[in-house]
Amino acid sequence: MTHFAAVLLFALFASVVFGITQRETPRQMIRYGIYCFVLFVGSAIALSWVMFFIAR
Amino acid sequence: MRYSQKGMATTPNNSAAAQEVSQQGFVYLPLIAGWLVPGAGHFLLRKWGRGSLLAASVLGMFVTGLVLQGKLYSGAHDILDILGLAGDLGNGLLYVVSRVFGLGADLVQVTTADWGTRFIVVAGLLNVIAAVDAHNLRTGRKS
Numbered sequence A: 001m002t003h004f005a006a007v008l009l010f011a012l013f014a015s016v017v018f019g020i021t022q023r024e025t026p027r028q029m030i031r032y033g034i035y036c037f038v039l040f041v042g043s044a045i046a047l048s049w050v051m052f053f054i055a056r
Numbered sequence B: 001m002r003y004s005q006k007g008m009a010t011t012p013n014n015s016a017a018a019q020e021v022s023q024q025g026f027v028y029l030p031l032i033a034g035w036l037v038p039g040a041g042h043f044l045l046r047k048w049g050r051g052s053l054l055a056a057s058v059l060g061m062f063v064t065g066l067v068l069q070g071k072l073y074s075g076a077h078d079i080l081d082i083l084g085l086a087g088d089l090g091n092g093l094l095y096v097v098s099r100v101f102g103l104g105a106d107l108v109q110v111t112t113a114d115w116g117t118r119f120i121v122v123a124g125l126l127n128v129i130a131a132v133d134a135h136n137l138r139t140g141r142k143s
Helices: A003-022 A026-055 B011-022 B029-036 B040-044 B048-067 B079-089 B093-100 B111-139
Strands: none
Touching: A003 A026, A003 B048, A003 B111, B029 B040, B029 B111, B040 B048, B040 B111, B048 B093, B048 B111, B079 B111, B093 B111
16 A cells, blocks of 8 residues: 555544534535545645655 | 314424433443444434444454554563553454464564554444443434
């Protein structure tokens, strides 16, 4: 398993739980779940680039 | 006074009665059931869809951790081990069964095993969040 695949799986599972538990209606759950997923993956990619430039 | 209720909307009374019935019994049962078995708290409250998704997510994360040869914390030697053990215990029976069958690695020797260890800990934390959500549904704090 690649690091990115692990990030995607982690983000998917965590986002589903966050979406269901932190919002009331199904529509809000889906929106918040997608929001969390994008933040998880996006922040992982952004931090990866930061670390890449720090390491140079 | 009963005749005066004829023709009035009865839905609120029915829903109130149904809610009263659902409030009977042990209040902490969904919390404990949800902790022991992922999704069971929601199943008890007849939230089949939410329960299934929560169970699939927690189970998926836990199994992914095991597949990655993640470590199951068994003792508390330092503060990080204590925190890891607390997270692992959030998995409830999944943790107990895995320990009984000797699943998970004893030592973290490869990078993916380190990820797997985190997956298992986070699965436990997510399961606790799901169990608390079931408790909130049970007490009426959340609909």
